[in-house]
Amino acid sequence: MTTIEVTDVVKRFESFEALKGVSVTLAEKRIGVVGSNGSGKSTFARLLNGLVLPTRGSVVVDGLDTAKAGKAIRRRVGFVFQNPDNQIVFPVVEEDVAFGLKGLKLPRDERESLVDTVLSRYGLEHLRQQPAHTLSGGQKQLLAIAGALITNPACVVFDEPTTLLDLRNARMIARTIREMEQTVIVVTHDLALLNEFDRVLVFDEGRILVDDAPSAALARYVERMQ
Numbered sequence: 001m002t003t004i005e006v007t008d009v010v011k012r013f014e015s016f017e018a019l020k021g022v023s024v025t026l027a028e029k030r031i032g033v034v035g036s037n038g039s040g041k042s043t044f045a046r047l048l049n050g051l052v053l054p055t056r057g058s059v060v061v062d063g064l065d066t067a068k069a070g071k072a073i074r075r076r077v078g079f080v081f082q083n084p085d086n087q088i089v090f091p092v093v094e095e096d097v098a099f100g101l102k103g104l105k106l107p108r109d110e111r112e113s114l115v116d117t118v119l120s121r122y123g124l125e126h127l128r129q130q131p132a133h134t135l136s137g138g139q140k141q142l143l144a145i146a147g148a149l150i151t152n153p154a155c156v157v158f159d160e161p162t163t164l165l166d167l168r169n170a171r172m173i174a175r176t177i178r179e180m181e182q183t184v185i186v187v188t189h190d191l192a193l194l195n196e197f198d199r200v201l202v203f204d205e206g207r208i209l210v211d212d213a214p215s216a217a218l219a220r221y222v223e224r225m226q
């Protein structure tokens with residue numbers, strides 16, 4: 001289990017405060033993050049593995065501060081972006097999925113075996129030689145998840161993982177997330193995705209407005225949106 005301690009975080013982009021003092025400790029296995037457009041959810045998600053650093057305050061992951069140990073934290077906390085096209089960097093599926101292993105200096109057979117395992121876990125083994133840009137939207141999202149998981153992070157942050165997908169692929173990704181062994185933190189507008197989660201945070205104008213079990217938190221969110 002991963003514990004992430006966010007303490008009094010302000011994030012400013014030039015003069016705009018996207019986060020206005022957020023404090024929360026995340027230690028549950030499945031945490032959802034919802035809120036209106038521009039409320040700071042993506043900024044919060046990116047803080048959790050040091051993709052964004054706080055202007056004030058701190059983010060500490062299992063005792064490591066994101067401002068000082070970003071690289072070690074990104075091995076522990078993976079990130080899946082909303083649009084898999086932003087995450088796919090190599091032309092061929094098997095090369096792309098292996099990207100996270102670069103720099104780890106693994107022997108070739110060990111690397112190959114990790115690639116085999118992760119491709120088969122996400123049902124992508126028959127596509128391994130295929131150009132990544134020819135995959136369907138759902139397959140690309142699975143490839144992005146496979147690429148984030150190949151280094152076996154303890155926690156994975158998803159930023160709107162089902163937004164670009166059709167119903168069938170959205171359901172497949174939802175099931176994939178539900179079945180993951182890792183700690184997952186999911187930013188989404190798809191409230192049904194969070195039904196069986198442990199905890200839901202509702203963001204509003206750069207602050208956490210509600211922090212509760214899914215049914216209570218989502219009811220407050222829906223009420224507020226009316």
Ligand SMILES: Nc1ncnc2c1ncn2[C@@H]1O[C@H](COP(=O)(O)OP(=O)(O)OP(=O)(O)O)[C@@H](O)[C@H]1O
Binds near residue numbers: 017035039041042
């Ligand atoms: N790099 C940046 N530079 C300037 N402003 C930014 C930057 N990143 C985010 N913002 C601003 O911070 C605010 C919060 O953005 P964020 O992406 O965190 O919202 P969000 O809740 O994820 O929204 P959405 O649901 O639309 O994805 C927005 O007003 C956005 O314009």
